[in-house]
Amino acid sequence: MQTLNLPKPSVFVIFGAGGDLAWRKLVPALYDLFLDHWLPERFAVLGVDRREMADEVFRQHLHEGVDLFSRRGEADEEMWKQFSPHLSYAIADLDDPQAFNDLAGRLSAYDKEWHMQANHILYLALPTDRVEPTAQGLAKARLNRDRQRSRVVVEKPFGYDLDSARKLNHALAEIFQESQIYRIDHYLGKETVQNILAFRFGNTFFEPIWNRRYIDHVQITVAEEVGVEHRGGYYEHAGALRDMIQNHLLQILCLKAMEAPISFDSNEIRNKKLDVLHAIRPIQPDQIHQVAARGQHGAGWIGGTHVAGYRSEPDVTPNSITETFAAVKLFVDNWRWQGVPFYLRTGKRLAARISEISIHFRPVPHQTFPASALLDRRPNRLLIAIQPEEGILLRFEVKQPGPAMYLTPVMMQFYYREAFKAASPEAYESLLLDVMRGDATLFMRVDQTEAAWSVITPILDVWESVRPTDFPNYQAGTWGPEGAEILTAHDGHNWVIPTFLQCQEDMATCRVTAEPQL
């Protein structure tokens, strides 16, 4: 994230290489980095998994993944020919210590061949319960020893709850130094999420109003159209609160609410984010129903297609009580944010795939204009669109042209696609490059993971002890259960319809803008 230097020669070992993550995300991201000349001349990707697979079969499998998931579409055959020799595969039973000795042998063979000491990126694309034993296997083969060269990447979920996260952190700390551990939260690699820092701290005019005096409340929405797809087995033990709020949404909240860092140093930024997590008002168990809402989707229609209810998805129990929707209201108890509600919501099978931060400003302190001048009075609103549309929109009042003084809201808009005319890199591209360069700014530090678990633990505890009686309680293709409305309604607010939909449905808001191309 910080500098533009190329990474040192690296061997990228993917544990669980036969899985979805390597296929859909990791290798397409590495391929795109290769096309953009961001990989060092000496690099190798070594896939490790249980299944027997020849190198050629592995490469063919990854080629299909790149065709389907690279942001550039199908792989260019000439470029693939140059990239694919860097990929190889090793069968390994991770319960067998010999597998790690063999791996150590292969890694030193690269060093010999390249006449240098390459970095070892040990990417654990494994279920959370396999992380600790694999780390121990690495330690027995002394693959943790070089504090500079060996880095371990751990995917979310990082633990299952606060206790398991602590246990895992403790176990990893016995094996690796904290500087070697990269806990990934892929939302932090998204351009639009990183841009929150640039927008806030690279401009003078927003920071002075970025506080309780001017901001009334904040809504963070991460809405998905997809269901759990083939991940029912995992999701049954996770649910929306663990899967999304504990990590992605809380990280967005931290970037939104943090104090200005004094430098771009990775620990300085992470310290400031940690302060936000520490300042979040602890939720009292008897208040959960006022500050948190859960839902599970039933069947419904999305984009003209009928979709099944959660309980009918593969690997989901027919009377599952796992939530596919979660909303929470949080307060950040510090000077800047005292009394400003932060509403967070996420869900599967919602009406659209949209992630955005909607910042609602307070009304003007004194109304200068007569009521007759206000055609459509709306407080200022700043919208940070994270995906699929990427940009920033600001709503403010203007005088409508004509002889009379009529005020009406308009939108000022910035879109990445218009301003830069190029597709943003995928989150994994930025993050993998950062690991190779040894920059941990966008990764979760040990204390951040635990602080994030602490925020949601009271809700998890109550939800686990009080079974929901109304599941499924929202139809697929809607904006979630009615219970979520109570969180905002209690404060006299309401969840906004995400802006890009609103622009389509309510042209009054967007009529004077360059119309969003959706």
Ligand code: BG6
């Ligand atoms: C993952 C969750 O971390 O993020 C998934 O486990 C979710 O359940 C995904 O679908 C959403 O990521 P994105 O980048 O598609 O918004």
